[in-house]
Amino acid sequence: xxxxxxxxxxxxAEAAVRAGLEAYFGYPITPQTEILEYLSRRMxxxxxxxxxxxxxxxxxxxxxxxxxAGVRVMSxxxxxxxxxxxxxxxxxxxxxxxxxxxxxxRGGPGLGNIxxxxxxxxxxxxxxxxxxxxxxxxxxxxxxxxxxxxxxxxDLAEKYRMVTMIIADGCIGQMMEPIQxxxxxxxxxxxxxxxxxxxxxxxxRRLLTSIYLDPYEEEKTNLRLLERWKQIQANEVRYKExxxxxxxxxxxxxxxxxxxxxxxxxxxxxxxxxxxxxxPVTVSPFPSGAIEDLAKRVSGMLVVEMNSGQMxxxxxxxxxxRVPVExxxxxxxxxxxxxxxxxxxxxxxxxxxxxxxxxxxAWYERMVAMK
Amino acid sequence: MVPTxxxxxxxRPEGFTDAPTHYCPGCTHGIAHRLVAEVLEEMGxxxxxxxxxxxxxxxxxxxxxxxxxxxxxHGRAPAMATGIKxxxxxxxxxxxxxxxxxxxIGMGExxxxxxxxxxxxxxxxxxxxxxxxxxxxxxxxxxxxxxxxSPNGRDVETQGYPIRTSELLATLDGAxxxxxxxxxxxxxxxxxxxxxxxxxETQVRGLGFSMVELLSTCPTNWNLTPVESLKFxxxxxxxxxxxxDYKISSGVAQIKV
Numbered sequence: 159x160x161x162x163x164x165x166x167x168x169x170x171a172e173a174a175v176r177a178g179l180e181a182y183f184g185y186p187i188t189p190q191t192e193i194l195e196y197l198s199r200r201m202x203x204x205x206x207x208x209x210x211x212x213x214x215x216x217x218x219x220x221x222x223x224x225x226x227a228g229v230r231v232m233s234x235x236x237x238x239x240x241x242x243x244x245x246x247x248x249x250x251x252x253x254x255x256x257x258x259x260x261x262x263x264r265g266g267p268g269l270g271n272i273x274x275x276x277x278x279x280x281x282x283x284x285x286x287x288x289x290x291x292x293x294x295x296x297x298x299x300x301x302x303x304x305x306x307x308x309x310x311x312x313d314l315a316e317k318y319r320m321v322t323m324i325i326a327d328g329c330i331g332q333m334m335e336p337i338q339x340x341x342x343x344x345x346x347x348x349x350x351x352x353x354x355x356x357x358x359x360x361x362x363r364r365l366l367t368s369i370y371l372d373p374y375e376e377e378k379t380n381l382r383l384l385e386r387w388k389q390i391q392a393n394e395v396r397y398k399e400x401x402x403x404x405x406x407x408x409x410x411x412x413x414x415x416x417x418x419x420x421x422x423x424x425x426x427x428x429x430x431x432x433x434x435x436x437x438p439v440t441v442s443p444f445p446s447g448a449i450e451d452l453a454k455r456v457s458g459m460l461v462v463e464m465n466s467g468q469m470x471x472x473x474x475x476x477x478x479x480r481v482p483v484e485x486x487x488x489x490x491x492x493x494x495x496x497x498x499x500x501x502x503x504x505x506x507x508x509x510x511x512x513x514x515x516x517x518x519x520a521w522y523e524r525m526v527a528m529k
Numbered sequence: 530m531v532p533t534x535x536x537x538x539x540x541r542p543e544g545f546t547d548a549p550t551h552y553c554p555g556c557t558h559g560i561a562h563r564l565v566a567e568v569l570e571e572m573g574x575x576x577x578x579x580x581x582x583x584x585x586x587x588x589x590x591x592x593x594x595x596x597x598x599x600x601x602x603h604g605r606a607p608a609m610a611t612g613i614k615x616x617x618x619x620x621x622x623x624x625x626x627x628x629x630x631x632x633x634i635g636m637g638e639x640x641x642x643x644x645x646x647x648x649x650x651x652x653x654x655x656x657x658x659x660x661x662x663x664x665x666x667x668x669x670x671x672x673x674x675x676x677x678x679s680p681n682g683r684d685v686e687t688q689g690y691p692i693r694t695s696e697l698l699a700t701l702d703g704a705x706x707x708x709x710x711x712x713x714x715x716x717x718x719x720x721x722x723x724x725x726x727x728x729x730e731t732q733v734r735g736l737g738f739s740m741v742e743l744l745s746t747c748p749t750n751w752n753l754t755p756v757e758s759l760k761f762x763x764x765x766x767x768x769x770x771x772x773x774d775y776k777i778s779s780g781v782a783q784i785k786v
Contacts, residue, residue: 181616207615211608212641219605219638223581223612226599231612249602354597354613356577356620363546365591367582367600 161336166301166326167192169337170234170260173308175200178343180229181207183220185239188272189328190262193234206345214239218246218259225255226366228353230312230345234260236328237278238269240286247321248287252368252379255352256315260308260324262331265491273491274328274414276464282325283442283472290380292387293321294394295442297412301335307439309340314394316348318386325441327464329414329493387443396439397448401427405434407506408452410473411462412438414493419462422499431507441469449476458506460484462499464492467518474517482506485517542566544575548592555748555755557712557762558586558654562593564722565625565652568729569596578621579613581606583635585627586660604635607642610649621732623650628669629659632694636668639698646703646737650728653694653740655709656747657766664750668692671769676750691769695742699775705737707776711744713762717772726786736780744770 164172171193174182182201184194194210201208207224211217217233224231235243240261250257263278265271282295294314298304307324315322354364370376400420402408411419416437423435436452438445452459458481461470467485474483486502488494505511541547544566552558569575578596582588584603591598601609606624614622631639631653642649658676659665665678669691673682695709706728710721721743728739744766746758753761 181612183612209611209615209645212637215605216608216611216638216641219602219608220612220615222601222605223599223609223614224616225612226609227579227613227616229616231616245602246605253599354579354599355617356579356597357575359576363595363597365598365600367591367598369588369600 161338163334164301164337165192165332165334166304167262167331168196169301169305170308170324170326171196171200172339173305174232174258175204176340176342177309177312178230178345179206179232180345180347181224181231183209183211183217183224183231183233185211185214185217185235187236187239189264189331190234190236190260192331193260214242215246218243221257222246222250225250225257226253226354228350228355229347232258232260234262236262236264237266237275240278240281244287248289248291249368251287251291251293251321251383252289253366254319254383255366256319256322258311258315258322258324260326263325263327271491272328274464274493275489275491276325276327276413276415276468277489278325279441279463279465279468282323283444291321291383292390293323293442294318294390295323295325295440297325297439297441298330299413299417299437301330301333302337303439304330305337305339318390320386320390325413327414391443394440395443395445395447397445398437398439400435400437402434402436405432406457407431407433407460407503408456409433409435409460409462409499409503410438410449411435412441412469415462415464418494418496419499421496422503425496425500426503426507431503433503433507444472444476446472446476449473450478453477453480456481458482458484458511460486460502460506461517462494462502463487464494465489467521470518479513482511482513483517484511485521487521542570544570544595546593546595550593551589552586553749555746555758557743557745560712560718561652561654561743561745562590564718564725565623566594568722568726569621571726572729572733574621574729574733577619578623579617581610581613581622581624583624583626583630585630587625587627587654588661590625604630604633605638606630607635607638607647607649607651611642611645611647614647614649618648621729623652623729625652626654627660628653628655628657628667632668632692640701643698643704643738643740644701646705648732648735648737650732651740652725653742654745655694655742655770656745658747658750660747660750664747669770671765693770695740695775698740703738704740704776705778706731706739706781708774709742709744709770709772711762711767711772713744713746713759723786727781727784730784730786731781734780734784736778744772
């Protein structure tokens with residue numbers, strides 16, 4: 159197939175269509191609105207369901223309903239809108255049904271701004287809705303990868319009956335890049351043994367709910383979710399490595415921060431610094447094992463994020479203090495330049511770093527001094 | 530199986546499961562459930578019906594109807610029903626919601642479902658309080674009425690006025706059939722059943738949003754006997770929430786049931 163120039167948001171939308179998306183429910187919010195706009199035309203022309211909801215609350219619960227009916231369904235939003243959806247996400251997780259949600263993250267907290275950010279990492283990976291529930295979270299670093307992960311997300315969501323999120327940011331959503339689309343998959347309405355789509359003379363009635371009034375039954379549900387999560391951790395960890403063969407130092411970053419870091423790593427390699435990059439593609443499940451292995455062979459790690467060090471904590475858990483971990487972050491919608499990351503690589507390679515200092519505290523001191 | 534007596538005049542409708550309901554003595558939820566089950570059975574649509582349960586006293590409605598059911602977050606039943614109906618347009622989809630669920634936390638969802646003309650049916654139980662959480666003030670609590678969160682009686686100066694939901698939704702062009710009925714005596718129960726039938730007929734004909742508001746009792750939280758509660762509905766509630774047809778679109782007006 160030919161390569162075509164596509165905007166990230168529209169590419170995600172078309173990828174979902176090609177993955178067999180049967181229903182989309184959304185609400186306008188920058189910087190993801192083009193997904194809604196694109197699908198408002200594309201879904202009806204294919205005879206598929208599209209509703210612009212009254213709010214993100216409405217959208218996520220329409221998704222909940224359609225997911226109960228057993229069809230491929232998606233919503234998309236950006237940070238403040240995703241916060242509003244957290245109630246529904248928790249219910250969908252508790253009901254153990256598949257759903258895909260794209261968060262094109264923007265600067266925050268609060269209304270924040272519409273610039274690219276990774277400030278929702280903790281919300282997506284560790285928190286968000288109430289109660290105990292795991293979820294799959296994918297982080298693309300290019301428009302092509304956003305397309306590929308959108309296709310994958312539906313398969314993962316259905317395979318594990320689990321909420322699957324894609325966390326992109328304003329860069330990925332708004333940038334145009336040449337991409338290659340996969341072939342259009344036909345819409346396949348699978349005969350799930352759990353879907354509430356009417357008895358239709360074929361079976362006993364079904365119920366989909368997230369209520370377990372008996373705490374012991376709820377705990378069983380929590381355990382069932384964890385059991386599936388263990389399988390996901392064993393089978394679905396994905397990450398990309400660059401220049402790692404002889405690396406003495408490693409930079410770790412996801413999404414746009416990982417992509418900016420790759421430019422810095424390339425520049426450092428030109429200077430002869432033996433540095434590589436690990437870019438988590440699944441931030442949940444997190445590539446803890448790969449990072450733990452790396453900690454046994456490199457001299458230092460640098461975590462780069464567009465937040466105040468949220469993934470940093472997951473890296474530190476994996477490293478277990480074996481090597482110094484440094485941090486560089488920009489917040490509030492500021493995207494780091496490769497030069498900034500290169501400066502951090504220089505500092506790391508100078509050999510002056512230690513594992514004794516909290517990397518976030520040290521970074522904070524440098525940020526304050528810089529301002 | 531118990532043999533059917535020759536003089537049988539009343540039995541459990543097919544639309545019900547065998548589960549005994551958990552509702553308080555004197556509560557009219559059981560009557561409303563039965564009317565819905567009878568209508569679905571009479572229309573022959575039990576097999577293709579999907580119900581959406583609310584959060585509130587009727588949270589366990591899904592245990593009592595012999596149809597597929599889902600359980601919505603508080604107030605979001607119309608949005609869930611929208612999601613189901615849009616991907617399964619040939620199924621019958623209904624929500625069953627109380628006044629806290631529908632007229633308080635879920636006011637956004639119900640208004641927009643009606644405005645979009647979603648082909649869903651809403652059974653709206655108005656008993657003037659939050660029943661499940663123990664009788665707090667709802668948007669439907671009458672002025673001066675004592676609840677656990679308006680212990681001195683609802684003071685409209687600080688706590689506002691009741692919302693007449695049927696009248697409000699009837700202003701929307703997407704609404705095909707919006708009426709208020711009551712469950713306080715046999716005559717009104719029969720009228721309620723006819724309205725529920727018409728609401729589901731509205732849906733299966735694709736004539737847009739349909740809702741039947743049912744004035745209901747809550748003896749436990751009202752601190753009244755069942756009989757006093759029925760009288761309260763007929764005298765006090767029906768005075769503030771007049772029974773009647775608030776929206777019957779021209780298409781719905783032609784339906785004969």
